[in-house]
Amino acid sequence: MRETSAEEGRTTVADAMDDAPRRRARSRPPGRVTVADVARAAEVSTASVSRVLNNHDRVGEALRRRVMDASERLGYLPDATARALASDRSRTIGAIVPTLENQSFAICVDGLQRRLEAAGYTLLLANSGYDPDKESRAVKELIGRGVDGLMLVGALRDPKVYDLLRGKGVPFVNTLTLTDDVRRPCVGFDNRAAARRLADYLLDLGHREFGVIAGVTRDNDRAMARLAGVRDALTARGLALPQERLIERPYKIGEGQYGLRALLVCQRRPTAVVCGNDVLAFGALIEARAAGISVPEQLSITGFDDADFAAHLNPPLTTVRVPLDDIGARAGDFLVARIEGRAAPVINEVPSSLIVRGSTGVPPAP
Amino acid sequence: MRETSAEEGRTTVADAMDDAPRRRARSRPPGRVTVADVARAAEVSTASVSRVLNNHDRVGEALRRRVMDASERLGYLPDATARALASDRSRTIGAIVPTLENQSFAICVDGLQRRLEAAGYTLLLANSGYDPDKESRAVKELIGRGVDGLMLVGALRDPKVYDLLRGKGVPFVNTLTLTDDVRRPCVGFDNRAAARRLADYLLDLGHREFGVIAGVTRDNDRAMARLAGVRDALTARGLALPQERLIERPYKIGEGQYGLRALLVCQRRPTAVVCGNDVLAFGALIEARAAGISVPEQLSITGFDDADFAAHLNPPLTTVRVPLDDIGARAGDFLVARIEGRAAPVINEVPSSLIVRGSTGVPPAP
């Protein structure tokens, strides 16, 4: 494959320098309209303006009209900051995900955001980069920002973070994982059980020699659980996963290629390779082809997540479907319910399902 | 391809109901520590506490230590809301993208967010769903939230939005596009020129019969520009794109398949198909294979964006590389600079480059 860089494009063109000094604090553009202005224009009190704007009951129809009129006329835009300070509710919800480059999280956040928008909340987003310390800092930061609720990924983190959350009384929800601790609400699925189901399927096909290209398990309970699930299945049949047939790699296509390459030089070659997610499986599939190994005839390969491309690979990928969009949406539902004082189920399991496609089959004859 | 749903998973398990009423306004958990508390503990004024916490110069060393100590001891966490109200700066930046499901935007936002984090800003995220009205509403919403700056995608929108932005004095930047209007800062590349370059490359190979599977151009200046670029190249050589060989489709793999299917039944089959992005090209590639058409021998196919999978398709995809991560980061740089009153180039071009891989070649002999 040749990659010809045909043009590099000027790196930076300073066609013009924008040098306008920032609007100085305390001297805003004239545009700013406040409740006081509206109140004056409508000849009512600021209290009434506030009540009208927040759809309080017990407001006279005449007064309501006057306020609405004045508000429209002046082009009033409420100041969410002041509102938050006064009401101690920001109508803001935070989300911390490892990275948006992993499409799973992007889709999950998208689902969350859509639901929040519908409910009148705005999303504050932070990335942890799979680093617990960074996640802790992000939690503090977002709490400081006054978020009314917080969406997290996974359940594995410093207990101090949970303490902080409880101490500040900030509703939160763990996602993409399923635990039974009612003090840690979650919406997700059982990664371990799903992985076990997948491995059992392969075992039922007759596979005995397994290889695993897992995600990096350090600080990642989802990746750990998936690996544990595979081990569960093997152990139940008296099998084990040799150390040399377990590879841990970041979720990148190239890493999947690397992983399979490593597995192919093992003493005993696996007949089935379970990958931590579809991206790794994508890479493994590519490498198998490059090595002249036919899938699934000589080697079965599985993924996890059912990404958009999974069904379109060659051969199509056997994987586990996870309703990421729905997880985000339900996390939003949960948080909004809790924030608004409504009851909500604490442990929310979403369905995951084994999707059998062409990348898996019976093992080759010995 | 068979897709066997092996297990559906219980849809909702209300293992426990969390019914704790929301912390009532005006009665927070005891945890809340304010500057006043710190001031009292350190036996100084709140003004001094504020100065220390904001690294003001002109603060005595002794006083600084006392404040820091007290602050640590009490576990003080600044209230960003109050801070924003008092200082008229929220240290918050908004971003509005069509959707995070499109990996391009996700990566761009990721790049932005990383840069913002480093600069001490937090990201407020909204989605427009490719709908200008929704985008306008999001702009208002985020301005109301007091964002110090705003990242937008593309440059095509109601002039009123620009007026609003100027009126409120909120710095903003358009991304993934390049214009020469110094009143509308941008960081991106020339989609039209890049697409033209791509089409020229195909023309140079000898192609004369083109097909295009564009993204939906309505309200999307990037998609429009890419299409225009292809037309530019054709026109320059006295060629035209017949209406029936132009398909517009959302950025989904399945839509790319649909697109190619439609092109294959044209009166004159194209020998080269230019796709609006890599996702559409992915689909086109799949469909070509399904139709028994070999790429690139019988048909050349190109993408746009150089997504992570592009180099790994079969054959690898000829496309245009765009530094999405960098665009996000530089958008962040620009906004932060403007917010902090520093000069910054208004028109920022990032390099895009033609990446020639195996999906393109000379047209088949007639």
Add this chain to the structure above:
DNA sequence: TTGAAAGCGTTACCAG
């Protein structure tokens, strides 16, 4: 260098 006090724009309590 430090302190006192006046806001920032909104909400919510308390009277009427």
Add this chain to the structure above:
DNA sequence: CTGGTAACGCTTTCAA
């Protein structure tokens, strides 16, 4: 049902 008026927690003049 409506109006006055304290907060909300912090920053930032203005004086000392």
